[in-house]
Amino acid sequence: MKLLGAALIPLLTTLGCSNTQAPTNNFQQVYDQIKAKELAKHTRVLSSDEFEGRLPTTEGEQKTLDYLVTEFKRLGLEPGNGDSFFQPVKLLEITADPDMTMQLGSQSLKYKEGMVAGTRREQEKVALNDSDLVFVGYGVNAPEYDWNDYEGLDVKGKTVVILVNDPGFENPDSGKFQGTTMTYYGRWSYKYEEASRQGAEGAIIVHETAPASYGWSVVANSWSGPQYGLVTDNGNADRVAVEGWITVDAAQQLFAEAGKDFAAMKAKALQGPMAEPLGLTVSVEVNSSLERSESQNVIATLPGSERPDEHIIYTAHWDHLGKDDSLDGDHIYNGAHDNATGTAALLTMAKAFSNLNQRPERSITFLAVTAEEQGLLGSAFYAEHPVIPLEKTVANLNMDAMNILGRTKNVAVVGQGKSELEDYLQKAVKRQGRFLTGEDRPEAGYYYRSDHFSLAKKGVPALYAKGGTEAWDEDTARYRKRAQVITRGCYHQVCDQFRENWDFRGVQQDTRMFFEVGYDIANSEDWPDWYPTSEFQRTK
Numbered sequence: 001m002k003l004l005g006a007a008l009i010p011l012l013t014t015l016g017c018s019n020t021q022a023p024t025n026n027f028q029q030v031y032d033q034i035k036a037k038e039l040a041k042h043t044r045v046l047s048s049d050e051f052e053g054r055l056p057t058t059e060g061e062q063k064t065l066d067y068l069v070t071e072f073k074r075l076g077l078e079p080g081n082g083d084s085f086f087q088p089v090k091l092l093e094i095t096a097d098p099d100m101t102m103q104l105g106s107q108s109l110k111y112k113e114g115m116v117a118g119t120r121r122e123q124e125k126v127a128l129n130d131s132d133l134v135f136v137g138y139g140v141n142a143p144e145y146d147w148n149d150y151e152g153l154d155v156k157g158k159t160v161v162i163l164v165n166d167p168g169f170e171n172p173d174s175g176k177f178q179g180t181t182m183t184y185y186g187r188w189s190y191k192y193e194e195a196s197r198q199g200a201e202g203a204i205i206v207h208e209t210a211p212a213s214y215g216w217s218v219v220a221n222s223w224s225g226p227q228y229g230l231v232t233d234n235g236n237a238d239r240v241a242v243e244g245w246i247t248v249d250a251a252q253q254l255f256a257e258a259g260k261d262f263a264a265m266k267a268k269a270l271q272g273p274m275a276e277p278l279g280l281t282v283s284v285e286v287n288s289s290l291e292r293s294e295s296q297n298v299i300a301t302l303p304g305s306e307r308p309d310e311h312i313i314y315t316a317h318w319d320h321l322g323k324d325d326s327l328d329g330d331h332i333y334n335g336a337h338d339n340a341t342g343t344a345a346l347l348t349m350a351k352a353f354s355n356l357n358q359r360p361e362r363s364i365t366f367l368a369v370t371a372e373e374q375g376l377l378g379s380a381f382y383a384e385h386p387v388i389p390l391e392k393t394v395a396n397l398n399m400d401a402m403n404i405l406g407r408t409k410n411v412a413v414v415g416q417g418k419s420e421l422e423d424y425l426q427k428a429v430k431r432q433g434r435f436l437t438g439e440d441r442p443e444a445g446y447y448y449r450s451d452h453f454s455l456a457k458k459g460v461p462a463l464y465a466k467g468g469t470e471a472w473d474e475d476t477a478r479y480r481k482r483a484q485v486i487t488r489g490c491y492h493q494v495c496d497q498f499r500e501n502w503d504f505r506g507v508q509q510d511t512r513m514f515f516e517v518g519y520d521i522a523n524s525e526d527w528p529d530w531y532p533t534s535e536f537q538r539t540k
Helices: 027-032 036-046 059-074 188-197 216-223 248-257 262-271 336-354 377-384 421-431 452-456 474-489 505-522
Strands: 086-096 101-104 107-110 115-118 125-135 159-163 202-206 226-230 242-246 276-302 307-317 362-369 393-398 410-413 435-438 462-467
Touching: 027 505, 036 059, 036 336, 036 505, 059 276, 059 336, 086 115, 086 377, 101 115, 101 242, 107 248, 115 216, 115 276, 125 202, 125 242, 159 188, 188 202, 226 377, 242 248, 242 276, 248 262, 248 276, 276 336, 276 377, 307 336, 307 377, 307 452, 307 505, 336 362, 336 505, 362 377, 362 505, 377 452, 393 452, 393 505, 410 421, 421 435, 421 462, 421 505, 452 462, 462 505
Parallel strands: 125 159, 159 202, 202 242, 307 362, 307 393, 393 462, 410 435
Antiparallel strands: 086 226, 086 276, 101 107, 101 276, 115 242, 125 276, 276 362, 410 462
16 A cells, blocks of 8 residues: 555555454444345335436436435435535536438448447537548557557547557457456547547547447447536537547448558557558538536535545445336336445445444545436546545445345456455455456456546546355355346346345345445555556546
8 A cells, every 4th residue: 555645556465454443343233234125125215116217307316316315314424515415417418410421431321320420519510521531540548558549640620530449459468458358448438538639620439349349239329319418618629529430341441442451450550559541531510409407416424533534435326217208118217226226335335334333534425426327427527526635535436236136256346456445355355255356248348337437537546346246055046047137138228127036135245345345444544546557546
């Protein structure tokens, strides 16, 4: 461990908990009182039809906020934002008119067939008019990997064409990046952000199923309809005007028209930073309808006994997808697994800390964020406008779609190998007779798809972990085999409903685990840091 501002230290498995206070007083009693029954109770309420799918800015939001604040007050927690439990989050809804065509070289691509396009700017009309196309490989600027696809390149007023994922995915033995484990540089969101920083006019990502980890239908469906962003002072004028995707077939034709071979150019991009003008242009007009609204993050704090200005933040998103009255029969997206379970764990964790007969030395803050389903917007807003100064935020522990498939022997660390928080986690899982493993699909980049990521980008060490795939016993294994088919098939569907036969003992395991991790950090003088190999570091 290091104190904030000191030099980074290498990964040492023997460190991480050496200076933590051993559990004293009624820690064990409180730990044992974290029960599956209570976790199930909160999940049942939050995912009931009464809460209408918890869509931001609806009656379902207000019912959710009332429930959360009532519980926090009952537990004796203090408002986390001055005298308020709320942090207003201004949202911008942008709906692009699907009646658009992209002229890519000589190709006329139809919306959702060969391309999708949109904008983050608060403008009813944006366009690319014969914008010069430049292939920039993976579109990565990563000093820690000595890699910059934009080095010496001026893309101002031009449109960049970018490969999906990062250079490690298809060249895992090269020693570059993290092999098949996706880094943030592989996420589509990063690629648009970097293109914007470079001053590009437009950014187009080439979709390929394997490196993206999802098919073209996911892109087409996710990018059509209303898209949400945050209201900013400049109307997001610093973003590229047009953000889009094209199919790999369209890319192959584009490169052929430019006199180049797509596969050969991709292979070249794998070997090192590169950029090459294509000698062709793109034109597309995006017309959008705009609507502003306001939602709320919920924040509650248990002040620390000795260093109350230093905080451990637990996060979970309270929102889901609301309801769709056009559906026959069931039309409410209850979001029981995603993420009534994580919100239930947040409330149960708050109760556990409030029941300690000696408060932790550092403050414990519970942040239930909005609009995660619209792109981590609530947590992104908090990270840009932190109630607690980031330099006083010791760590973030995130809970999203908890393990409802029963107890497990292993704990899957999402994005394993990123920070010293994993040393604390190791101690907590050992108490339970469990062990740490990596996630099942590291190439999918799940570390960058939940709310802890917003704080990680700002340098706050953030941990995301959950029960793994190795069942605790044979009975649980048989249950998992039956239940996980339903769970997976109901992701973001109306069938994600509370079921009385869900086994919350897995949620109980993980909630107790996170309770101990936060307790240990709160009673330590250490400042956990990122490992040197991580793409995130504390802001000095």
